Amino acid sequence: MSRMTKAERQSGGSRFLGDLEPPKSEWVSLTDEEILDIVGRAGAGYPAVVPPYTRDLFKKIEDKLREKNG
Numbered sequence: 001m002s003r004m005t006k007a008e009r010q011s012g013g014s015r016f017l018g019d020l021e022p023p024k025s026e027w028v029s030l031t032d033e034e035i036l037d038i039v040g041r042a043g044a045g046y047p048a049v050v051p052p053y054t055r056d057l058f059k060k061i062e063d064k065l066r067e068k069n070g
Contacts, residue, residue, distance in 0.1 A: 027066055030058060
């Protein structure tokens with residue numbers, strides 16, 4: 001029989017992977033610079049401004065991903 005370490009006992013830990021929950025990550029939205037890079041307008045002589053319709057599209061995509069991933 002395997003013995004738990006002191007740290008495992010104190011944290012209520014377990015040696016079974018099925019008992020572990022994945023850590024929750026905080027949602028981080030894309031920056032304007034990242035959006036410009038994705039749409040191929042970064043540093044190409046275009047203004048460094050994301051048009052409102054592009055920002056709206058990316059927000060809808062992020063909202064759907066957030067919904068699907070919890």
